[in-house]
Ligand SMILES: NC(=O)C1=CN([C@@H]2O[C@H](COP(=O)(O)OP(=O)(O)OC[C@H]3O[C@@H](n4cnc5c(N)ncnc54)[C@H](OP(=O)(O)O)[C@@H]3O)[C@@H](O)[C@H]2O)C=CC1
């Protein structure tokens with residue numbers, strides 16, 4: 001029998017992309033509500049009551065409300081918002097993060113999808129902290145460039161109308177919503193400085209972490225530690241450093257590619273992760289988590 005899945009926020013940027021990835025699946029039946037009632041609590045509760053899994057593609061406030069609406073129901077949740085990512089009652093849905101992540105996701109009622117920038121930053125930092133090549137107290141910085149769909153319907157409208165700038169840097173006040181999950185899941189004791197930016201392209205992103213080399217770490221052991229961590233993973237891989245890193249390279253895939261750049265003589269390096277903010281950074285990761293939770297092929301629909 002098909003698994004019943006309800007995408008709450010199906011008409012939004014992330015929701016639509018998840019729907020596209022699930023529509024042709026014979027093992028999944030999508031539960032839909034009348035679009036005119038999509039914000040109606042009774043209609044959503046009915047959908048939660050008949051779903052095996054609900055995927056929340058909503059702003060943080062409505063995502064919290066959704067969980068409260070279904071508190072007494074057996075429905076399992078995947079939340080694409082920031083609302084529950086550092087909540088200890090939720091499993092952080094990053095399948096490649098640790099050896100036991102998949103088992104935790106498979107058995108969870110509550111799974112929180114990582115943020116898009118966070119997916120890139122955590123993919124670089126967490127294995128290197130674990131390998132002892134980055135000190136948890138180190139003063140780190142994270143730079144990133146994202147396509148504008150990362151800003152949801154409102155930012156997309158600005159670019160569609162031609163009123164948005166070609167590129168902008170933002171969130172420099174250091175309160176970006178992804179910092180808490182980056183600190184938690186990389187086990188950092190110092191908060192990194194984060195400088196994200198948006199360019200005039202719809203989707204795709206590159207997350208960069210500059211590092212100084214030292215007696216303990218060099219370009220080779222950084223790459224080796226990352227390769228060892230991601231060995232055998234279908235969606236995350238370490239690739240050779242190219243002269244130009246193109247943020248759109250993995251668009252419409254669930255892939256994330258890591259590369260280690262730098263110069264041993266000058267003692268400087270940059271770690272880079274490229275992913276599709278709507279793929280491994282959101283909808284792809286949600287479908288990957290759904291597959292793990294349902295015991296389906298992890299790559300189905302991806
Ligand atoms: N875009 C991205 O790259 C990523 C987004 N996310 C997260 O996914 C979530 C959704 O983001 P995104 O798809 O970009 O946002 P959008 O603004 O594109 O879509 C949000 C959707 O939620 C609907 N909605 C808002 N309030 C309610 C409510 N009370 N009840 C029911 N539906 C509601 C909106 O309806 P309406 O049609 O009225 O606007 C809209 O369809 C956010 O939490 C975001 O942080 C996560 C990773 C990456």
Ligand SMILES: CC(=O)N[C@@H](CCC(=O)OP(=O)(O)O)C(=O)O
Nearest residue numbers: 080081082115116146150151198
């Ligand atoms: C370009 C842009 O605005 N990006 C968003 C992050 C994308 C997103 O929606 O964040 P989650 O992955 O946490 O949901 C931002 O910086 O707030």
